[in-house]
Amino acid sequence: MSDTTIFHNPGCSQSRYALATLRAAGLQPRVVEYLKTPPSRAEVMALVTAAGLTLHAALREKNTPYAELGLGDPTLSDEVLLDAIEQHPVLLQRPFVVTPLGTALCRPKEKVLELLTPAQRAAVAAATGG
Numbered sequence: 001m002s003d004t005t006i007f008h009n010p011g012c013s014q015s016r017y018a019l020a021t022l023r024a025a026g027l028q029p030r031v032v033e034y035l036k037t038p039p040s041r042a043e044v045m046a047l048v049t050a051a052g053l054t055l056h057a058a059l060r061e062k063n064t065p066y067a068e069l070g071l072g073d074p075t076l077s078d079e080v081l082l083d084a085i086e087q088h089p090v091l092l093q094r095p096f097v098v099t100p101l102g103t104a105l106c107r108p109k110e111k112v113l114e115l116l117t118p119a120q121r122a123a124v125a126a127a128t129g130g
Contacts, residue, residue, distance in 0.1 A: 003100050004022060004029040004099045005029055006022060006029045006030075006098075007034045007039065007047065007092070007096040008095055009033070015095040018095045018106045018112040022097070022099075024124045026123050027120070044058075044085055047098070047103060056074065059081065059085075059091050065084075071091070099115040101114075101116070
């Protein structure tokens with residue numbers, strides 16, 4: 001089993017970039033298409049906490065029911081936000097990437113490079129001509 005995981009949405013260019021970067025680094029990450037297989041409430045909290053974020057910061061506003069659910073209210077509790085994510089997984093920002101070096105919400109997309117070793121970053125540069 002891989003020690004690298006990406007919570008992926010294949011329809012998202014940021015997520016596709018992160019996955020391609022992980023593969024260019026020589027990794028074969030576990031790919032969780034979180035819209036098809038949503039993470040549990042505990043997994044969401046673990047991801048957000050490990051990434052050093054709040055649930056509010058991990059919410060996606062664009063092309064989601066964020067506004068209609070009134071999720072911009074900063075007084076909403078984590079339980080309310082977890083309820084919303086559980087009912088509408090699209091509300092979870094993407095991609096979250098977990099490697100042995102840490103966990104991050106890889107936005108901007110280049111943030112995924114921070115989760116790679118220097119040798120893996122060199123492999124990415126060689127593979128992408130950058």
